[in-house]
Amino acid sequence: EVQLVESGGGLVQPGRSLRLSCTASGFTFGDYAMSWVRQAPGKGLEWVGFIRSKAYGGTTEYAASVKGRFTISRDDSKSIAYLQMNSLKTEDTAVYYCTRPLGTGEFDYWGQGTLVTVSS
């Protein structure tokens, strides 16, 4: 059974950093791209970014709203994807979901989400 479990959320002050983790199980993690999607309180879904599998260079893409501040990385030996968030803003407050994008464009599995609150 595929499972994605996020961790690392919490309360952080504006301008500070936070790193989220997504621990995967139930599939060969290194064969897949991984993505992060967030949802601000009472708002819709927003794609944050993704990392390709090593077979496709392990490169990353980001939404304009986080580019230059957020970094996605992966440790295939541990089946973990990371989201490093720097220079956090109050508008980054959201539930952050880890999800698995397939080559046909859909996100087939989602974690339960972890809440990040940016506030002084």
Next chain:
Amino acid sequence: QSALTQPASVSGSPGQSITISCTGTSSDVGGYNYVSWYQQHPGKAPKLMIYEVSNRPSGVSNRFSGSKSGNTASLTISGLQAEDEADYYCSSYTSSSSWVFGGGTKLTVL
């Protein structure tokens, strides 16, 4: 990348059919058959309901169907049931090697 356009809300009575539209551009919905739909109940993670415009994952009811014409995709739910009440989001892969979501549609079953 601007969000795809969805109606904020739709409603229907049990047994009826409803359709939710999702309008984008030629750089996303119109340019790819990589449109997917997600159902989200309050406090829960999104669930994949439709992928590649009209395909259903295993386990999703055949009451859910999808289609696309030009820059607009649609999700139709037939035989509405109380459990269908949720938020629905469309998503598309884009020409920028990124994804874009719709603003979401709240479905109320009357």
